[in-house]
Amino acid sequence: MAERPGKTQLRVGRLVKAHGLKGAFKLELYTDDPDGRFTPGAQFTLQVPESSPWHGKTITVREFRWMNSHPVVFFEGVDDRNAADELVRAILWIDQDEDAVSTEDDAWYDHQLTGLDVVRDGAVVGRIARVEHMPAQDLLIVKTAEDEVMVPFVSAIVPEVDISAGRVIITPPAGLFEDVASDDEPADESTDTPE
Helix, strand or coil: CCCCCCEEEEEEEEEEEEECCCCEEEEEECCCCHHHHCCCCCEEEEECCCCCCCCCCEEEEEEEEEECCEEEEEECCCCCHHHHHCCCCCEEEEEEECCCCCCCCCCCCHHHHCCCEEEECCEEEEEEEEEEECCCCEEEEEECCCCEEEEECCCCCCCEEECCCCEEECCCCCCCCCCCCCCCCCCCCCCCCCC
């Protein structure tokens, strides 16, 4: 998503599927404060394919409620199932001031993460080049000396983010930052020296 000067965008939800016949959606939340974010009148920028009639538009919350512990949202101008089907899988974004501090636990803006050192076992292994927002989870793109590594931004792999110290601590599985040698690969025993 394009960011405006002085503003950054924060992803807050994804429309998972149409719910019922009156234009409602089941919602996948990317916020710890859904009741605060999805108040009637709240507006979101839509991330949809360029071919969608909704591309480049914003959408306004009409109603938000919980149904069987699932968040459900209604939007102005989306009044039936057919209209809702056009927006399934859309990602919802809001503008935030860049100097605003997130009030949510474990929530950071992309610009706060970009440039942080990535530390594994006490050693810096790279630096965050950017954050990519995927439907299932966010990815930290870590620039190492040799390559870029995609690190799933989940607490099991990224247990600590310390903005003030300028670093994130990672505990990646084997093979994420290095090639894992298989048992049947012969060790390089070459002792040839160039003449």
